[in-house]
Amino acid sequence: MTEIWELYKNGGWEVPFLTFSIYVFVAASFVLYLTIVASRNRKIKRERLRKEYSAMIDKVMSAVIFEDVSFSSIKEDKNFLVLFDTSFFREVLTESLINLHKNYEGVYAQKLEQFYKDSGLIKYSFKKLKSLKWEIKCKGITELAEFNISEAFDLIITFSKARKKTLKIVALNACIKLEGTESIKYLVEHSDPIDDWMQLNIIAAFKKHDVGDTEGIEHLLESQNTTVITLGLKLIKELKLSQKVPHVAQLAAQTTNTIIKYEAQSILQTLTA
């Protein structure tokens, strides 16, 4: 430090400063260049592996779905077992399993769900819920919900109260898929505002998962939180729940909030038209 100060005082600091900075800039550029090259190579390698794994997984999945081959038979293949121990292989396997599950229904979907449980992938999904990183938690939640693991509901519902909005939305979507209206009951007591984006996601989850039992949605209209009431009204409108008309009429008659009153009246008009 003293040396630097002396250098500055004596007036000859400029040249060493510039030389040092140039070295730093050149070195940093070179390191970044190497990092970019390494990253590109890693991407190419991962892409190649993904293709290889996908080809193998397609064969396995085809056997599981159409030939009733169980996981216990598949794991006799040593090569498969070795690969199954690597996280990247499990990631590709889970992704293709999810894609298949989205495309199949009935017995085929059940076979995939069984494979998910038997292979132990379910264990890894539960493990993801314990991660400190919210994005890993989101992945775990999505996987468990996709395969209709109802036992995960109690755990997932706790994340719907999380501070991280994305985690909250993913958890709520999952809960709606697993247990329908049960999952939004706690929203009646919710004190924070629910923004329009979150409301849209909740509505979309109800529509997407075709939740038949809408018992309890009307309780949202009793909330002290106006955004929760708005969500309830939107749900009633979007799902065309004409059986909830008396609750909407009651809200329109009793509320002192003009915006809510207007929304309720407009929905009444739509549903009774």
Add this chain to the structure above:
Amino acid sequence: MTFFNTEITWFLDVYILLILGYAILIMSSYLILAYLSTKELRRYLKRNSFVDYDVLLTSEFAPKLSLIAPAYNEGLTIEENVKSLLSLNYNNYQVIVVNDGSKDNSMEILTKTYDLVLTDLDFHPKIETKKIRGIYTSKNAAFKKLIVVDKENGGKADALNVGLNIAQNPYVVCIDVDCILDKDSLLKLAKPFLESYGNRIIATGGVVRIANQCIIKNGRLVEVNVPDVMLSRIQVLEYLRAFLLGRMAWGKLDGLLLISGAFGAFDKEIAILSGGYSTKTVGEDMELIVRMRRYMLDNKLPYSVSYIPDPLCWTEAPEDFKIFKKQRSRWMRGTIETLSIHRRMFLNPKYKLLGMLSVPYWTLFEFLAPGIEFIGLVITVVFIVFGLLNWHFFFLLLFFVYSFAVLFSVIALYSEEKTYHKYPKQADFFKLLMAAFIEPFYFHPLTVYASLIGYKEKIMGTKGWGEMTRKGFTKKE
């Protein structure tokens, strides 16, 4: 004589301290912004990987948008461009094409292609504009989203104001009609309007990228390429730096002063209350944002401007120096005009971060930088000629700036690699890397020169845009 020598030495010391101080200040600000941008970009991508945009696509509660596309002499491309605007992934939107008194056959093409007929649209203009000759809608139900306005020529800002007056939806998306939009661009642009509660989002903007030599099919980008022409290739790098390393950080700090005129969404009510686009400046995009922000701050209304780092819009960059010079001198004039109109904001605590940081930053590093650089270079050369500075020091100084410029471009390439990875071909990556080495010798002096022309034009009172000819995109058959 000794006294004179002492004076000269003192002046030289102060001068070196000043130029180095300025260089260090600008470099550190770039690095800080790059750090903030990269951090925010990663956070955004993580969040975005769990976003289901179909939610917006299928919902009647999605924000209602009016796309405003001003067109002037776009006859060659207007048919295809409007078609691509009509086929975006979004439900609640209308397209308003404003023909700004084109001298070519744009209006005939539109009328013929889209079966247009004169209509009596009931609207109450809030902003004064040039005379409207006619408003047209299509007889064909397939084009029911389309409204075409034929008006007297008044410039881009005037055409946009006509669009603001006519728009029937609460949010307007202002675009350049010749831009190529990503199919999901409206979904991404609309989402922030739904996300804030109690803090009104008054505008959102996305990343604009260079489309030269990219392959376009049916109005959509199908293959990304790096241009062969060095001038436009370097602009690819320049846009990466500006959008990925600059604006993302300003967006995070909520200090964005500019949403590109090529593609941005606005809260119509606030845009109109602020007075709409100014026809007195060539930097109407920047000026509107500053004015809208100022309006919100003056009225103590909580607000925010949102920025989306996804490449949503692809535009054609000038390949020819003459057009490039016109564009950049115009940008400089726009910057000077905006900063001058809103000079009261400069270091004014009433305007919070905007007044204390954004406006001073733009003044010091965008408006004044080319002038400071030019004057610095002249003084340094004079010092060398008079033997007060040696060549060794001069070259060291040049290499100091050069190595930083290369480093900053490499940071931009790194950021692109780690995020969107839009240039996967090895050859394209090396082309861009090579451009980073060439840019400080070739492109940078050109931008400084064009900016100085901008200063001159401003002093001489030059107005208007000047003719901007475009080559058009490569199309895939």
